[in-house]
Amino acid sequence: MARFVDVRTMVRWAADRGVEDIITGMIGYLEEDFRRWESFDKTPRVASHTSFGVIELMPTSTEEEYGFKYVNGHPSNPVRGYQTVTAFGMLADVHNGYPTFLAEMTVLTALRTAATSAMVAKQLARKDSQTLALIGCGTQSEFQALAFRAALGIDSLRIWDTDPAAMEKLVRNLEPLGFTIEITGSAAECVDGADVVTTCTADKANATILTADLIRPGVHLNAIGGDCPGKTELDAEILNLGEVFVEFPPQTRIEGEIQQMPEDFPVTEFWKVLNGTAAGRTSPEQITIFDSVGFAVEDFSALRYVRDAVDGTDFFQEIDLIASPENPKDLFSLVSAAAPLAV
């Protein structure tokens, strides 16, 4: 039997444990996996594009454990009442290839994206950071806020979205949780005075959410909305203002903000910062930029974390995914009408 966490159970678990507590735990698993980055089989994601959107499979593996995520991206979904992104994922035992754990990953991806942002900011943002600017108040925004509070103690937010209802939703969700929130009137006003800036907008185009003149010295810029070919958020000039950190260069050069830059544009792989083999922030004035696109290893860490965290609780069910005839060569015995029906 494999274990399975469905949407209802993931939601119940997250509400019970608390998002900040989960993100804190998940950062530990992410750091563990980023530190052993070189031991992962980093297959490129497999995308199936149609006129409606994209469906992707994101596999990765160590010598012990295999994982993949199914995820779609359909920008036109919200106007039709659907989620832009839905996902589920799986872990398997590399030794015998048997699936061990399945989980919904729509909620889990929101948690892991925020946890990844916070893991990176823990290394790159100024230690005295107090204010987070959130540009884009969609699905990811509240998770970002909670992740930065959990990891860096930031509880002061400046927010901006072209949709006032999205900003009101964020205030409604986060003010009861103790955040100080300032609604601003533009992206320029939003980033003014912020120590950390998260851009997370959904427009599938080469947008210019921020221009170089708005980025002050010492800022850590967490750019997560530019995450597929043709979808960027930053004026290219911003990428020349500081050091750019990425997850996996071959993927980021196609999907990230740096798709706007030459092939040999210099970047630092974040796992090296964590390992101490590359420099992170080198001065309080430096501008650091995390060009985040989301990578399979992060989903792997998130799945591992949930699997371990729900062990010993009732936050999972068992599902019957692996046929087990008594004699491995006699699969037919299971479906023979003469066979007992229980397996």
Added chain:
Amino acid sequence: MARFVDVRTMVRWAADRGVEDIITGMIGYLEEDFRRWESFDKTPRVASHTSFGVIELMPTSTEEEYGFKYVNGHPSNPVRGYQTVTAFGMLADVHNGYPTFLAEMTVLTALRTAATSAMVAKQLARKDSQTLALIGCGTQSEFQALAFRAALGIDSLRIWDTDPAAMEKLVRNLEPLGFTIEITGSAAECVDGADVVTTCTADKANATILTADLIRPGVHLNAIGGDCPGKTELDAEILNLGEVFVEFPPQTRIEGEIQQMPEDFPVTEFWKVLNGTAAGRTSPEQITIFDSVGFAVEDFSALRYVRDAVDGTDFFQEIDLIASPENPKDLFSLVSAAAPLAV
């Protein structure tokens, strides 16, 4: 909610409906999909190899529907009491990317492989074929026998396996179902007088199960065990005796029997035979060879068939795989501790 057929339910359904009836229905879906072969997005499979075996994702898509299969291949599994191959698969709606149907595919792959063999033999074997030689009496063997009886009316079997217990198992499973079965003492003896020959052995090596002198005029050879790089069953000389038919040439040239042949070795794509744009068997004396490796479209057909066949029955359950917040931008509302716990 997505529908889910677990192992227990797949087995119950197969026993209730009967394997031959299922295979007959599945052949119809396979033929429908092979006829529209050109409308499929035929992504190559994504394999993760380790010293223990391989784990693969096999996606394919039309403009309406997306499907993929997770499948492992671990040759050393049976000696440790595990199945060599386990699998599960999924269908999704291309319009919004939402998963619609999940199923175990260990049993289902056995059914679809046999159904594919039978679909091809219906076109290529002599109409007066009466005897099937089965070389290799493992997991797939009983399904092969039932598929050939369902599609061609063949009920006389000659069998061979290096493991006597495997042959006894086949007799035990199939004799009660009305087959006439002759246990033979070698591959040479097994194919003697057979009209159709299925080779389905598990040895992961370049084996020579059959040599060219054993292949009589008029035989249809269904070669399914040679299905990954370095794993073949036939003496290369056999491939020069007749016409070779394949599923998807770019994959078969890497994985099939023709991996032994030059890059430009001539083959016929089976879907063209079905469409009438390529010749099938051209004379009673011709030797026809199906170099089968298994392709994602076949899994897609099998999943579609099961989904439709169990509709209106109790042979599925519903699972909660897609987060559906009332406001698509407000995923956080689901996990807020203040939110009602039911979703």
